[in-house]
Structures are given as structure tokens and as C-alpha cells.
Amino acid sequence: MAEPQVPDGKPLLTDIDAESASAELPAFLARPPGAPVYHGFPLVEETRTDGWCFGAITDFEGESDGCECGDGFVVAPDGSRAGLIWSVGDFPIEEVLPPEPGRWGVWAVPFPKPIRNVADLVECFRYLLPELRRLYAKIVESAG
Secondary structure: OOOOOOOOOOOEOOOOOOOOOOOOOOOOOOOOOOOOOOOOOOEEEEEEEOOEEEEEOEOOOOOOOOEOEEEEEEEOOOOOEEEEEEEEOOOOOEEEEOOEOOEOOEEEEEEOOOEOOHHHHHHHHHHHHHHHHHHHHHHHHHHO
16 A cells, blocks of 8 residues: 655744744744744735735745645734635635634635745735635624
8 A cells, every 4th residue: 555645844934033932942932922923923024905914934935836825824903813724726714713812713715826926925915805804803893
């Protein structure tokens, strides 16, 4: 019987300037007290739109055919954050983990095309942004 094929992991993008609570660990593994969830991963400033911004966890550049999936997060205008597990496709946003203190959930989200560079990421984030705004408003309203 053949061994199952395990996909290669994607490289992480880290914010080398992020403060760590440990001299031995990167910031994303040792968040300082009061640091937000996803501290230690970079915001992609080019995506910033009306106060919303995409943060990258997995590297989205470098694949010759474009990256078709990855992990990231979104920062809302109030600074609150949610996790995003993105993949190329046409499907409704789906809850992976419910909202909790410090994070308004983790969501599986569709991107309309593979990501080859930052310009593609900006386009896909802006495509998704109206749905993220609606989702965020619904969560804030229900927490009311």
C-alpha cells in the first residue's frame, strides 16, 4: 500500500520587529501581555482599506502558479481581529471557530483567484471585504 501524500507546509511570515515575551521564542509564540491575537505576524499595509487590513500568517508569494490557500487574519477599524483560512473558490464564508474574547472568530473564506503577489492579495482582500464587514457587524450586534 502506498504512503499517503502529505502536502508541504507553507512558510510562515513573521514580523521581525514584533516584541516577544521570551528571548528564546518568536513573538507569535510568546505574545507580550496585552498584545493582540496574531501578534508577531505582519500586516500587509497595501491591503489597508477604510481602516481594514489583512495580516499574513503564511507566505503568499513565490509559487509559480500562484498560491491557492493560506492563513491570515483581518484587523477591523476598531483594532479587533479575526482569523482567516482562505482558499481559491466560490463558497460562502464558514465559521471554523466561534468568536471569543480577543478574537471575533476564525473563518474559512473564498478568494476569487490565486495569489501571485501583493497586488493580487489587495484585489482578493477588497473582493472579500464587503462580506467581512457584514459578518463583523452581525457579530458586534449579537454581542451587543
